[in-house]
Amino acid sequence: MPPLELLLQQAWNGVMLGVMYALVAVGFTLFFGVLDVIHFSHGDIFMLGAFTGLTVLAGLRAAGVGGALLALPLTFAASILVTGAVGVLAERVCVKPLARASPLMTLLATLSLGLVIREAVLIFYPRGADPKPFPRLLPQGGVELGGVAIRYENLAILGIGLAAMVAVDLVIRRTRMGAAIRAVAQEPEAAQMMGVNLDRTVDATFFLGSGLAAVAGILSGLYYSEIHFIMGVTGGVIGFSAAAIGGLGNVYGAIIGGLLFGVLQTTAAALIPRGSEFRDVVAFAVVMVFLVFKPSGLLGEKSVERV
Amino acid sequence: MSLLEVTGLTVRFGGLVALDGVDVVVAEGETVGVIGPNGSGKTTLFNALTGLLAPAAGDVVFLGRRLTGLEAHAIARLGIARTFQASRLCLDLSAFDNILIGMHARRRTGLLDSVVRRGRLVGEMRAAIERASHLLALFNRDLPRRGFERVGQLPQIDRRRVEICRALAAGPRLLLLDEPSAGMNPEETAELMRDLRIVRDEMPGLSVVIIEHDMFVIEGVSQRVVAFNYGRKIAEGSFAEVARHTEVRAAYLGTETAHA
Amino acid sequence: MSRDLAGVWLTEAAVFTLVVAGILAERPWALGATGGALVAAGGLVRFVPRLGAALAGAFARRRAAALAGGAVLALALPLALRSSPYWTFVATLALLYVTTGQGLNFQIGTAGVINLAGAAFAGLGGYAVGLLTVAGGWPAWLAVLVGPWAAVLVGTILFVPILKTRGHYLALVTIAFVFIFNILVNNLEFTGGPQGIKNIPTLSLAGYAFTTRPALAGVELPAHANFYYAALVMAGLTTWVLRRLHDSWLGLALNTLRDDEIAARCCGVSVTRGKLLAFSIGNFFIGLGGAFYAVVVGFVSPPDFDFGYSLVMLSVIIIGGVDSIPGVVLGACLLVPLPERFRFLHEYRLLLYGVVIVVMLLYRPRGLWPARIRRYR
Numbered sequence: 016m017p018p019l020e021l022l023l024q025q026a027w028n029g030v031m032l033g034v035m036y037a038l039v040a041v042g043f044t045l046f047f048g049v050l051d052v053i054h055f056s057h058g059d060i061f062m063l064g065a066f067t068g069l070t071v072l073a074g075l076r077a078a079g080v081g082g083a084l085l086a087l088p089l090t091f092a093a094s095i096l097v098t099g100a101v102g103v104l105a106e107r108v109c110v111k112p113l114a115r116a117s118p119l120m121t122l123l124a125t126l127s128l129g130l131v132i133r134e135a136v137l138i139f140y141p142r143g144a145d146p147k148p149f150p151r152l153l154p155q156g157g158v159e160l161g162g163v164a165i166r167y168e169n170l171a172i173l174g175i176g177l178a179a180m181v182a183v184d185l186v187i188r189r190t191r192m193g194a195a196i197r198a199v200a201q202e203p204e205a206a207q208m209m210g211v212n213l214d215r216t217v218d219a220t221f222f223l224g225s226g227l228a229a230v231a232g233i234l235s236g237l238y239y240s241e242i243h244f245i246m247g248v249t250g251g252v253i254g255f256s257a258a259a260i261g262g263l264g265n266v267y268g269a270i271i272g273g274l275l276f277g278v279l280q281t282t283a284a285a286l287i288p289r290g291s292e293f294r295d296v297v298a299f300a301v302v303m304v305f306l307v308f309k310p311s312g313l314l315g316e317k318s319v320e321r322v
Numbered sequence: 323m324s325l326l327e328v329t330g331l332t333v334r335f336g337g338l339v340a341l342d343g344v345d346v347v348v349a350e351g352e353t354v355g356v357i358g359p360n361g362s363g364k365t366t367l368f369n370a371l372t373g374l375l376a377p378a379a380g381d382v383v384f385l386g387r388r389l390t391g392l393e394a395h396a397i398a399r400l401g402i403a404r405t406f407q408a409s410r411l412c413l414d415l416s417a418f419d420n421i422l423i424g425m426h427a428r429r430r431t432g433l434l435d436s437v438v439r440r441g442r443l444v445g446e447m448r449a450a451i452e453r454a455s456h457l458l459a460l461f462n463r464d465l466p467r468r469g470f471e472r473v474g475q476l477p478q479i480d481r482r483r484v485e486i487c488r489a490l491a492a493g494p495r496l497l498l499l500d501e502p503s504a505g506m507n508p509e510e511t512a513e514l515m516r517d518l519r520i521v522r523d524e525m526p527g528l529s530v531v532i533i534e535h536d537m538f539v540i541e542g543v544s545q546r547v548v549a550f551n552y553g554r555k556i557a558e559g560s561f562a563e564v565a566r567h568t569e570v571r572a573a574y575l576g577t578e579t580a581h582a
Numbered sequence: 583m584s585r586d587l588a589g590v591w592l593t594e595a596a597v598f599t600l601v602v603a604g605i606l607a608e609r610p611w612a613l614g615a616t617g618g619a620l621v622a623a624g625g626l627v628r629f630v631p632r633l634g635a636a637l638a639g640a641f642a643r644r645r646a647a648a649l650a651g652g653a654v655l656a657l658a659l660p661l662a663l664r665s666s667p668y669w670t671f672v673a674t675l676a677l678l679y680v681t682t683g684q685g686l687n688f689q690i691g692t693a694g695v696i697n698l699a700g701a702a703f704a705g706l707g708g709y710a711v712g713l714l715t716v717a718g719g720w721p722a723w724l725a726v727l728v729g730p731w732a733a734v735l736v737g738t739i740l741f742v743p744i745l746k747t748r749g750h751y752l753a754l755v756t757i758a759f760v761f762i763f764n765i766l767v768n769n770l771e772f773t774g775g776p777q778g779i780k781n782i783p784t785l786s787l788a789g790y791a792f793t794t795r796p797a798l799a800g801v802e803l804p805a806h807a808n809f810y811y812a813a814l815v816m817a818g819l820t821t822w823v824l825r826r827l828h829d830s831w832l833g834l835a836l837n838t839l840r841d842d843e844i845a846a847r848c849c850g851v852s853v854t855r856g857k858l859l860a861f862s863i864g865n866f867f868i869g870l871g872g873a874f875y876a877v878v879v880g881f882v883s884p885p886d887f888d889f890g891y892s893l894v895m896l897s898v899i900i901i902g903g904v905d906s907i908p909g910v911v912l913g914a915c916l917l918v919p920l921p922e923r924f925r926f927l928h929e930y931r932l933l934l935y936g937v938v939i940v941v942m943l944l945y946r947p948r949g950l951w952p953a954r955i956r957r958y959r
Contacts, residue, residue: 053750109940116947118749119696123900124943126698130893131936138929248889252757259754292769299758306755307746372848398850412841415834416955423838427850429831436830437823443830447958470955492849 020162025285029278031169031238034176037273038231039254040261041183042224044269046106047258048200049220050114052121056105056129057228058251064098064229065149065242066136072150083152091175094233095226101132102225103218111217129251136244146243149236172234179230180270183223187266192219200264228254249295256302262315271313276302325350325529326371326496331380333363333370333553340366342553343380348496353522353530355544355561357537359573363553364533365407368498372404373397385495399427403494405485407501407533413474417465417484420473421454422447424491457487460524461517479510483517490521497521499532503539511536518543537565549573586640587647593637594651596623602662605669605923656814660807667804672922674806674878677813678871679914681820683898684907685867688824690896691905691953692833693860694840695744699756700895702763703733703865704872705887709767711876712779717772722785726873733869734862744857760889768884778883785812785877792877809878816874817911820867825907827863829956836860837905868895890932897935900942903949912951 039061046054071093075086109124137143157166187193195216198206207213235250236242257276261268276298283297284290326348333341341363348354356364369375371382373394382389389397403424411420435442455466461483468476473484482502489497502518503511515538521528522543534540540547540561547564549557557567564570600620607613627634641648663669682704689695697703710732714725743755767773774780785792785808792808804810827833838846839856847853876882894917902913921931942949 053753055753109944112944119690119694119904120943120947122696122750122753123896124940126893126896127936127939127943129936130890131933131940134930134933134936138933249761252754252761255754256758259751289769293765296762296765299762303743303755303758306751307743310747310751374844374847393852394844394847395850395852398848404848406845410842410845412838412845414841415837419834419837419956423834423846423849423851426831426835431831433827433830433832436832437826440826444958451958470957472955488849 021285022282023161023163025281026278027163027165027169029281030274031172031277032280033274033277034173035231035234035238035273036253036257036276037270038176038179038227038234039250040257040269040273041180041266042102042228043255043258044261044263044266045196045220045224046110047263049196049203049217050106050110052110052114052118053125053255053263054105054110054221054224055122055125055251055255056132057102057125057224058249058254059129059132059247060098060102060105060225061228061232061235061250061254062242062244062247063101063132063136064094064225064232065236065246066140066147066232066244067097067229068094068233068236069147069149069242072152076150087152091230091233094229098229098232099222099226102221102228105225106217106221110221111214129247133244133247140244143244146241149240149242151237151240153237168237172238175230176234179227183227184266186223192216196220196223253298256299258312260302260305260312262312265312265314268312268314324348325352325385327381327383328367328371329381329383331367331370331382332378333366333375334378340553341370341377344550344553344555346548346555348529348531350495350529351527352546353532353544355540355547356531356533356550357535357540357547357564357570358550358556362550362573364550365500366553367550368404368500368531368533371397371498372402395427398492401493401495402498403489403492403496404498405482405489405500405502407504409481409485411473411481411485411488414472416470417458417473417476417480418451418454418469420484421457421487421491422450424488425450425453425493427492454487454491457490458483460520461487478505479513482506482514486517486521490525495527495529497528497530499530501533501535503534503536511539515539515542586644589637589640590644590648591651593641594648594655598655598658598662602659605663605919606666653818657811660803660810661798661801664801664804667806669919669922670804670806670810672919674810674813676914676918677810677817678875678878679895679898679918680817680911681813681874682868682871682895683902683910683914684817684820684824685864685869685871686895687864687899687902687905687907687910688827688867689860689864691899692828692840693836693857693864695857695861695864696749696752697756697861697864698753698889698892698896699740699760699763700868701887701889701891702760703737703868704875704891704895705763705767705882705884706733706736707869707872707874708876708882708887709773709779710869711873712774712782712882713772715782715877716779722783722877723787726785726870726877729873729876730866730869733865733872737862737865740861741858744861745854757889760892764884764888767887774883776884778881778886780881782876782880782882784880785809806878813874813878816870820870821907821911824863824867828905828907829958832856832859834956894932894935897939899949900939901950903952904947906949906951906953909949909951909953913949916950 039057042057043053046052068090071090072086075089080086105128109128110121113120113124153168153171155168157164187196195206195211196219198209198211199213199216203213235246253276257272258269260275261272279301280294280298284294287293287297324347328344328346331341331344344367358364366375370377373389373392377390384400384402387400429446431443431446455469458465458469462480465480465483473481476484503514506514532544544561547559547561548555549564549567549570551573556569556573557564600616604613604616604620607616627637659673660670682700686697686700689697707729710729711725714720714728715722740759744752747755768776792812793805794808795805796803796807835846835851835856839851839853843853898913898917899910901917902909921928927934
């Protein structure tokens with residue numbers, strides 16, 4: 016049994032990962048809420064957010080904007096806008112048109128769209144096959160708290176991630192658009208009769224979810240100091256897993272699911288032999304078992320097929 | 323001799339009691355009409371009988387066998403066939419394929435015959451298609467010619483016929499019809515009643531339980547009527563008797579005829 | 583009568599000639615001319631209704647002759663491709679995709695059991711061959727026959743998820759499975775880690791090694807010709823078996839399960855039996871393709887069987903036509919050789935697959951060769 020400090024350290028690391036997973040998972044759950052589909056290219060949208068962020072940073076540096084305090088907010092804003100727009104485009108091209116077809120169709124279409132985004136970055140980004148170093152813009156150094164090393168960088172990532180979640184929560188609960196999203200998620204026909212513009216609401220949802228994925232992408236770059244075109248595959252699968260664990264359609268469930276998945280990964284890494292290699296085997300095996308025995312997730316409602 | 327005996331059947335959805343201690347008996351060759359307002363438990367009764375829902379209490383005995391605890395496909399193989407209120411045909415498959423699946427449980431050839439002793443399978447399939455044609459022709463003499471078309475290309479009334487043929491193809495002892503006239507106009511409903519009489523003439527031993535909102539259909543085809551309300555059986559007897567029943571009038575006729 | 587026969591065989595010979603000419607054409611204008619001729623011929627059949635109907639009728643009336651003609655031409659292909667031996671290898675790969683594609687199509691297309699772990703099951707077949715031959719010292723041909731059973735056996739792990747989950751959840755479970763498979767083979771010692779298993783012995787029957795260049799009446803065939811013929815037999819048998827299963831009670835029951843599970847159950851179809859049978863039969867053929875791949879290339883390694891490969895297998899089905907058995911053949915025969923022929927496209931291969939699938943799903947969801955109504959012949 017590893018010492019308690021190690022477990023605490025791993026739990027803290029897990030929370031860090033979990034925040035990023037949660038941001039991706041919220042997108043999955045929002046899309047499922049309004050259209051009842053799983054947008055499988057969302058993971059690659061997350062990757063695109065990271066690459067857009069990197070490009071913006073490079074551009075800012077070339078323009079002489081060096082300070083992190085100015086560069087970071089600009090980077091987040093630009094990447095959210097661009098990635099959000101790509102998300103809306105993806106929805107218009109191959110999610111919405113197929114939303115009424117069988118789930119197999121949307122599944123295949125969005126999987127393929129993810130492939131297109133991934134390959135496009137690989138081919139068209141300069142030397143896209145290599146991992147790209149991501150600049151360290153957050154304060155370095157850290158403190159030790161009860162045997163757990165806490166880096167300032169990580170605190171900043173946590174803060175940004177939490178801020179993004181609170182912002183989304185406010186948008187969903189306090190704004191007109193948020194009310195429309197909730198209405199469509201609950202009862203699309205009724206929402207339309209009440210005068211909710213379905214197309215605009217769906218667009219807004221995809222913008223919001225994809226923007227969150229962009230935030231997650233940049234945070235991931237800051238955390239690992241590196242991004243890679245392939246990161247969206249695992250990122251997407253983990254995000255979907257987190258959303259499913261939490262219960263598809265439930266935003267808080269997605270956040271809890273993301274944190275759980277992160278902690279599960281890091282504690283598995285600490286507890287099993289050669290854990291860093293096999294941690295994902297454990298994590299995915301748990302997801303499989305979870306889906307079989309609790310398919311509605313922690314906070315989801317069970318949907319019963321009408322006979 | 324009674325074919326089906328239902329005693330004390332109770333179905334719960336969470337805290338909601340959808341069926342509350344229902345007793346129903348169906349005799350061989352009999353047609354029983356089931357009426358009641360929406361949500362009174364009629365379809366729930368069918369779902370419990372066919373094994374799609376597990377009852378919380380009560381017994382279903384069919385041909386002397388207890389059905390409770392059996393899976394839906396096992397119950398179907400014992401000789402209970404049904405249709406659904408909202409059509410459940412495979413619209414991408416041909417009309418023949420939709421009927422053939424009804425005969426699936428009585429197939430004689432196995433996987434090996436499908437691959438190597440192909441002649442046996444082809445022979446059985448030919449006979450099955452012939453039987454499907456015969457069933458279709460009972461209702462509409464032009465329908466067998468369209469047997470190899472996708473069922474989605476057929477008009478609504480013919481789809482309903484294909485669905486009834488699928489149920490009949492299984493060679494059931496008991497046929498459950500869940501509101502066959504749903505979504506039909508008066509002319510189509512009249513055709514449907516004619517179809518149901520054809521079924522009865524062709525298969526005199528077959529017992530039928532039919533859920534209907536249309537009182538003319540119920541009056542026209544059923545020998546006995548059972549009325550439901552709030553998951554309980556509130557009346558039973560001939561159509562005239564049930565229609566006179568005060569509780570039925572209050573629960574059902576009062577509301578239904580008002581907006582009929 | 584004999585006009586039908588002439589029409590069928592002439593059409594087949596013309597397509598064959600154009601395809602071979604297209605493959606072998608070295609100068610761009612020659613390639614352009616043959617490509618143009620193929621497109622023009624296709625357009626003619628498509629947009630001159632009388633010609634199209636006449637040909638369709640001829641092929642329908644002369645099915646046996648058409649199949650025989652196709653078989654003869656398939657046998658003659660290595661002979662025609664002698665001047666460019668690499669193409670016999672590409673054709674062999676296409677036949678491997680036919681085999682795995684048919685298996686996957688039986689699961690996804692026929693039974694609606696979504697399986698995005700095709701790469702893992704092909705990998706199980708391939709790794710089983712690698713382990714049995716290299717570590718176990720088995721002869722390659724025996725390993726190829728036994729290997730697919732590894733896919734079937736390990737597939738039983740997914741039996742419970744398949745019965746308990748559906749749609750997107752099942753997709754997620756199978757994706758998780760392919761990830762787990764890849765991490766495991768990448769990190770376990772006995773699978774050779776990232777290096778994989780090398781030096782898998784070649785197929786040999788009664789002392790005759792398949793790498794020998796066969797000679798036919800003094801004409802030497804390309805080096806891969808033996809593998810090509812073995813793959814042809816394998817793909818042919820797979821297609822034949824699955825076509826017969828598709829046009830049988832099983833195929834009908836699986837289609838019904840796919841379209842409406844509740845209706846199927848009420849018709850006496852056992853969901854458990856149907857789904858598990860479809861999944862296991864499919865895995866057998868996917869594993870068979872993987873097993874054969876191992877002996878053709880002589881090694882297996884993790885990147886050969888990653889999630890991306892699942893997506894390529896899926897593209898074969900969608901381009902050909904979901905649940906369509908001839909469609910899978912067509913899909914594999916288009917998807918594998920085209921990027922090889924247009925090498926400048928090779929880099930964009932996956933990108934193009936993705937775009938083509940999205941476009942197909944939006945505008946031609948039934949594929950290039952849609953599934954036909956069953957006739958039970």
